[in-house]
Amino acid sequence: MPELPEVETTRRGIEPYLRDHVVMQVIVRERRLRWPIPVELVQALRGQRIEAVERRAKYLLLRTRAGTAIVHLGMSGSLRVLPDATAPGKHDHLDLVLDSGQLLRLRDPRRFGAVLWTRDDPLRHPLLAELGPEPLSAAFDGARLYRLSRGRRGPVKNFVMDNRIVVGLGNIYANETLFRAGIHPLRAAGRIGAARYEKFADVARTVLLEAIAKGGTTLRDFTHADGNPGYFRIELEVYGHAGEPCPSCGATLKQTVIGQRSSVYCPHCQH
Known part of the structure; x- marks a missing residue:
């Protein structure tokens, strides 16, 4: 998608x-x-x-x-x-x-x-009225994530992929952002502190801007308006790399399913 x-x-x-x-x-x-x-x-x-x-x-x-x-x-x-x-x-x-x-x-x-x-x-419009802030806008920051996460016991990956919390962090970019921020995708959203959410917000912006600069990620069907594929695929550090060495520490990347979506993470770097 x-x-x-x-x-x-x-x-x-x-x-x-x-x-x-x-x-x-x-x-x-x-x-x-x-x-x-x-x-x-x-x-x-x-x-x-x-x-x-x-x-x-x-x-x-x-x-x-x-x-x-x-x-x-x-x-x-x-x-x-x-x-x-x-x-x-x-x-x-x-x-x-x-x-x-x-x-x-x-x-x-x-x-x-x-x-x-x-x-x-x-x-x-009903499809847009309840959406959260854009991740590249000033309205999105770690303080918002921290505030809205209090008391939540579900996995943080589901939390950051909720379009009412923030839009645009789909499965691929949630995987990449959580990895770079050092946050385990299964960790309860309510057990993550303000500083770590601030780091997550900063990393999310970086990941998305890198992806846009590269022209998006081509996995199956997406092509540019001019027919060319997106090239961010070559920059993905964990998504699609389960069983391979972690690019940071060398540990084997693990894969699990969270919210019916594939999640890849490093058991050593993410906690």
């Missing part, structure tokens, strides 16, 4: 081609995504100028004066900017044809993505 760095990479990739351009036509080949593509979107978006391409958590927001298209890439979705004469493939479900002679194409083999429409403030 594309995580925050992959979605931000996509946003940066498509923004120059979309911003200030008019949507001339909306072509829907398959409405049945995670939720049906609204009929209203086809009518409302046609003829509108895209004024901004923003991101909130893993959602992309295509803002116009008439309203906002809310896009989620789901498990396997990708967005590409292509010449408007490019023939669609089997899993190409939606095109936004632009006045530039190009189009924005959504490809989603598993159809777990979403394209929704709202005329209201998108940040108040």
